[in-house]
């Protein structure tokens with residue numbers, strides 16, 4: 001799960017997907033990262049932590065990690081929270097960028113519509129709630145899709 005800062009959207013996505021993976025009893029490793037260089041080693045934004053906490057998810061122990069080209073070797077699927085993030089991933093990964101593995105998270109729910117999860121960084125608390133809902137809906141769709149194909 002990748003966003004710009006690994007402070008707001010992608011840590012929420014990591015927490016949400018990990019919860020679903022547990023609920024569906026899947027053997028998936030889930031992680032998150034950010035494409036920019038800021039906030040290295042920092043925990044998620046207090047409002048991201050608060051919104052997740054309201055939904056019974058604890059993301060307090062996540063620490064900002066920068067996305068890197070070797071993530072394409074480590075992971076089977078890499079989801080960008082937004083179109084600009086996907087472009088940054090392409091730039092950072094260079095020749096290691098694998099279009100079969102990378103995609104927009106919201107494409108799991110609305111294929112081909114190229115919808116981004118708006119960055120809640122500057123927004124009020126409601127922006128974090130809205131981002132949470134979008135990410136949760138897309139994560140549910142992806143778990144239902146892959147859980148059926150890989151575990152049935």
Ligand code: 4NP
Nearest residue numbers: 003004005006007008009121
């Ligand atoms: P995120 O939000 O990509 O959802 O983690 C941001 C957090 C920090 C910054 C940008 C986006 N920043 O530029 O510091």
